[in-house]
Amino acid sequence: MDPYLEMHWSDVHQRLITYAGEELGQHLPSDLVARLEERVFIEKEPDRIRRIVPDVHVAVHPGWTAPDVLRENRGPPAVAEPVVFDLILDPTTEGYIEIRESRGGKVITVIEFLSPANKCGGAGQEKYFQKQEEVLSSAASLVEIDLVRSGRRVLALPSAEIPPRFRNDFLVCISPGWVKGRRELYPLPLRQPLPAVPIPLREGEARVNLALHSLVERVYAVGRFDLTDYSAEPEPPLSPEDAAWMADLLKAAGRR
Numbered sequence: 001m002d003p004y005l006e007m008h009w010s011d012v013h014q015r016l017i018t019y020a021g022e023e024l025g026q027h028l029p030s031d032l033v034a035r036l037e038e039r040v041f042i043e044k045e046p047d048r049i050r051r052i053v054p055d056v057h058v059a060v061h062p063g064w065t066a067p068d069v070l071r072e073n074r075g076p077p078a079v080a081e082p083v084v085f086d087l088i089l090d091p092t093t094e095g096y097i098e099i100r101e102s103r104g105g106k107v108i109t110v111i112e113f114l115s116p117a118n119k120c121g122g123a124g125q126e127k128y129f130q131k132q133e134e135v136l137s138s139a140a141s142l143v144e145i146d147l148v149r150s151g152r153r154v155l156a157l158p159s160a161e162i163p164p165r166f167r168n169d170f171l172v173c174i175s176p177g178w179v180k181g182r183r184e185l186y187p188l189p190l191r192q193p194l195p196a197v198p199i200p201l202r203e204g205e206a207r208v209n210l211a212l213h214s215l216v217e218r219v220y221a222v223g224r225f226d227l228t229d230y231s232a233e234p235e236p237p238l239s240p241e242d243a244a245w246m247a248d249l250l251k252a253a254g255r256r
Contacts, residue, residue, distance in 0.1 A: 001147055001170055001194055001216060003234040003246070005225060009115055009148065015219040016113045017095040020210060024111075024199065027208045028099065032108060032201065035098045039127055040091045092117060092124065096131075099201065108201055109177075110135045111143040111210075119151025132156060141177040141200040145212070146170060147188075150236050157183040168239065170194075178203040188212075190242055230255040 005012050017036055024034040097111040110131075117124030135142045136156060144155050147170050153159045155173040162171070162185065170188035177200075188194055194212035201207065220226065230250050238246060250256040 107140045109141040114146045116150050139177045142175040144173045
């Protein structure tokens with residue numbers, strides 16, 4: 001996984017959802033379909049406002065006494081001019097995949113590619129937890145694919161349960177719908193090629209493999225992410241060991 005892709009995650013996320021849906025649709029049983037769904041939310045962070053300052057501002061200062069020459073000609077009190085704030089509340093749309101029965105539309109599996117908005121608090125995280133709880137309380141399976149290093153873990157598996165040696169890895173968490181409380185954790189170390197993830201369908205049915213490596217390669221190629229500036233360090237920063245390892249790779253590829 002290229003950690004620099006996180007800088008372009010809005011674009012990357014949409015492509016992952018689209019291409020994963022296409023890939024799954026080619027391998028599902030004939031009575032199942034992969035549907036792309038969306039949720040919409042509005043973030044309200046303080047830094048997402050734009051301040052407009054008027055050209056002229058009239059202020060009244062309490063305790064100030066005008067000189068006699070001004071007091072005699074004083075007219076009506078000045079009307080205060082406001083400082084206007086336009087809140088930038090553009091809605092954010094996030095996609096996810098639902099595998100459904102073609103007849104009746106019963107949801108079999110929900111697949112989420114996590115985003116920084118899911119992991120960094122605010123409305124995006126609240127919406128995600130709401131969807132997570134909805135799926136976990138149903139008969140559907142939940143697949144959470146976390147290829148984002150920023151923010152805190154929001155997987156259905158509590159962070160304290162994740163073994164320390166896996167806590168810095170990319171992770172996939174699968175919650176089979178037919179075994180309540182079961183969690184399958186798949187660590188994806190940065191230095192290893194991304195594996196295929198076995199996507200659960202119905203109980204007793206063979207799983208469908210979603211090849212993450214080829215999926216991300218397609219995102220990288222079609223999105224022209226080879227034009228990324230690799231001279232700076234990625235955000236958030238890598239550990240010193242991983243940073244040194246990546247620097248060697250980039251130098252060998254002539255990108256640094």
